[in-house]
Amino acid sequence: MLAVSGAVPVGPGWALEFKWDGVRAVSTTGSHQTRLWARNGNDVTRSYPELEVLADLLDGRRAVLDGEIVVLGPDGRPRFDLLQRRMHVHGPPETLMRSTPVAYFVFDLLHLDGRSLVDQPYQRRKELLGELGLDRAAAHVRVPPYYLDVDGRHLVDIARAHGLEGVVAKRVASRYEPGRRSPAWVKTALMTTQEVLIGGWKPGEGRRAGTIGSLLLGACDDDGRLVYLGHVGTGFTDRMLHELAARLAPLRCESSPFDESVPREHARHARWVRPSLVGEVEYRTLTADGRLRHASWRGLRADKDPAEVAVSQIRLPR
Secondary structure, eight states: OEEEEOSOOOSSSEEEEEEOSSEEEEEEEETTEEEEEETTSOBOGGGOGGGGHHHHHTTTOOEEEEEEEEOBOTTSSBOHHHHHHHHTOSSOOHHHHHHSOOEEEEEEEEEETTEEOTTSOHHHHHHHHHTTOGGGGTTTEEOOOOEESOOHHHHHHHHHHTTOOEEEEEETTOOOOTTOEEEEEEEEESSOEEEEEEEEEEEBOGGGBTSEEEEEEEEEOTTSOEEEEEEEOSSOOHHHHHHHHHHHGGGBOSSOOOSSOOOHHHHTTOEEBOSOOEEEEEOSEEOTTSOEESOEEEEEOTTSOGGGOBGGGOOOOO
16 A cells, blocks of 8 residues: 655544655565565565564464565664665675664554454554564564654654654555555655656766766656656765666667657767666756756665656655
């Protein structure tokens, strides 16, 4: 179940949660085994061995949980840049797990002991989730609080003061709607991000000579055409640039994959690639022709399907 974007709802009948800056994952447990699934259906269990503790916490009970995988920084806030170190590593070494441990913030319970709970109201699912006692392994599994009968605007202010990503409001009486972006969940983000497809890159200069200088970005319109969204040349670490170069090399193609003309200054010296890699950028505003302005790279999103990256998702910053 996915949320729509919008202003935080005001009035009764809503519960509020903080929005965590990580990657969405559904987990299944049973017979003392844990499996983790990304939003695109990929099995990511081997990437996060720490979370196998879920099955032990449930003592063999069969359950389906929904939550967010995060990496917490020294100040206790989720850090997406640190999570990038783990997202593409299958079977991480002990040294990486010690330096960059993940935590699973569980916010919903969908099945328990063979019984589906998706038709149960949100508040009942939350009560049953709380009874599981998953916080016994607080280092790697947490059940974050939710808030009833509070002014959502106040919670937004708290999120802003603590550098969190935003809040999600959920109707207390709502069922869980698998696979649907439902108005029963409303996300209010404090930073504006956009999923993008990489359609090309330009070589760097100066300190970046011999590597990537900027990426050329796009998204699909309602007709499936790849629309040019602009370029991004900031926000990269050396590790990101090395990984991007390796991932983009086998995708090279001879001509532009965009279904519209790319501005000459951006197309000059461009290296075109098949648009199969999904990334995420943060941006300040949009130009009059719908291009991302002052964009900064956040990282690749292996958990997202390229077919989901749509122009219709783009919104003006709040």
